[in-house]
Amino acid sequence: MGYRRDTGGYRVVRRLDIPAAAAALGLSETAVRRRLQRRGLAGGKDEAGRWYVELADGDTGRDTDGVPSVDRGTPGGIPPASAGDTALYERLIEGKDAELARLADELERTHAALRRAQEAEGEQRRIIAGLMARLPELAAPTPRPDATAGPPAEAVPPPVAEVPGPRKPWWRFW
Secondary structure (H helix, E strand, O other): OEEEEEOOEEEEEEEEEHHHHHHHHOOOHHHHHHHHHOOOOOEEEOOOOOEEEEEEOOOOOEOOOOOEOOOOOOHHHOOOOOHHHHHHHHHHHHHHHHHHHHHHHHHHHHHHHHHHHHHHHHHHHHHHHHHHHOOOOOOOOOOOOOOOOOOOOOOOOOOOOOOOOOOOOHHHOO
16 A cells, blocks of 8 residues: 555555456456556556556546546456446447438538539530531541642752861860
């Protein structure tokens, strides 16, 4: 037994090894070790190098956010229900139901938008098919020789480029 200073004053604490703390909290030993690692439970190593957990009389197996742990060492990992847990579970289920309803509405809106896009694409394909059918009608007219044009102008040969003399090697540039 010892004392630990808390926000409300001093509290009586018990120093337990990991198996005893797991039994007291209704957790598995692995869950107790993990909570010690992330500082969810008070504890540490003693002089002999053994891990211990400090539990006050009111300590429960809850994380610091107030949500009960799923790893309770019970069959299926389901924590035992209490009056506080029942209200918490009901709030969690209501939140889940609201999120599912929101996601169902979003999915319906996405499906409606996809149907509209597919209908627009089908209309575009029908328009393109109609234009492709009329393509022979819209062929460009053949060019007629113009009688007013004179003989073709004489072709002017392109200017001859001068070939420069031999180039200096690059190492003689400086």
